[in-house]
Amino acid sequence: MFLQRTLVMPSRMCINPLHNKKGILHHSDNASLEDRWAASSCAMDSLYDMDLISDTVPVILDNSELWYQILSTSMKLGAREIAHVEGVSRVALNENNLYSNLVLINRTASPLSWFMECKDRNNRSAIMLPYSFLPSMAAKKLRDVADKVKAVLGDYDAIHVRRGDKMKTRKDKFGVERTLHPHLDRDTRPEFILRRIEKWVPPGRTIFIASNERTPGFFSLLSVRYKLAYSSNYSQILDPLIENNYQLFMIERLIMMGAKTFIKTFKLDETDLYLTDDPKKNNKMWQIPVYTMDEEGS
Incomplete structure (x- = not known):
């Protein structure tokens, strides 16, 4: 949003079996339906509406044609068009000209995060989006x-x-x-x-x-x-x-x-x-x- 860039989300999300016990819904005799509950991952767009999110922050999935084009272009151009910025602050990303014209910026989110908006946990005034944003972006x-x-x-x-x-x-x-x-x-x-x-x-x-x-x-x-x-x-x-x-x-x-x-x-x-x-x-x-x-x- 503030970087004027497109964000790339994984096309699938891992499912933790600890959080996926079919406890309150009825069990079905339909084998294929029950198999879906046993899956180890699910499609990200089965959870979120990418077009709806993109009205606020442009988002694509990592199995999209556009992502393949970006990745292919970046690999051809080499290191001068790619930056790995884990740990770099939002202010630095926004103000440092080094990052402004890059084709691809890799910033990996915390592997422990799920359903967490981009924010500083220790400073709620730093929230860029309301807490209700992601829940309201459901598929x-x-x-x-x-x-x-x-x-x-x-x-x-x-x-x-x-x-x-x-x-x-x-x-x-x-x-x-x-x-x-x-x-x-x-x-x-x-x-x-x-x-x-x-x-x-x-x-x-x-x-x-x-x-x-x-x-x-x-x-x-x-x-x-x-x-x-x-x-x-x-x-x-x-x-x-x-x-x-x-x-x-x-x-x-x-x-x-x-x-x-x-x-x-x-x-x-x-x-x-x-x-x-x-x-x-x-x-x-x-x-x-x-x-x-x-x-x-x-």
Whole structure:
């Protein structure tokens, strides 16, 4: 965007089997459908709409004809037209004339990043694009599916409840369980969610819940006050089209973005509504989990 250059994205994305268990959607007797869920990678354009992204930042895939032309030209011209700039700052790339006329600039992103906008994690004022940019750039097929689910939901609110991966514990040298998010398990249990959201969501509202909690009926207690909806309620819409949990997550993000009131697990921005006061990124202090309000002062 600020460099006035075209970005090249990989044409396929690796799928981590840890994030791709078909837990909440129905299993199918269709062997080819089940095989797709067992795949080790998926096409990038099955996740993102490249044309839509290109309205803001020009993007091509590394299996496109244009990319082959660029790569071929660069190889013919030699090193004077190619630069590997891992670790070079955005300011240097923007202001240094050395990079302005190059055909190809190779800047590899962090291999640990997924679904992460180009930004400085330690300086949120450095964000070039809003956090909602990539989720809203989902492939048209995914946007259409999300719109169908939203149409069925009607007027609704949404909660993203992140549990499993963030509740990792380990024992200290005395055998005591400790965690990086001491209140998360408590704050994301239904009895505490009810208490937390009562001032934001009136009784009787429909709440769409997106969560990595896999215990059946875990959030059922919320039904004493609200009508509950999950992705699994819309399997008839989702099953024929969704091939992996990455696509499902992107659809859920679109659904949550369309809610009247959206409550996150962690606070990310000043205007956010959120379930726990634990910071999403902490100082790596492993603490004893807190499970009741009475334990707060102990």
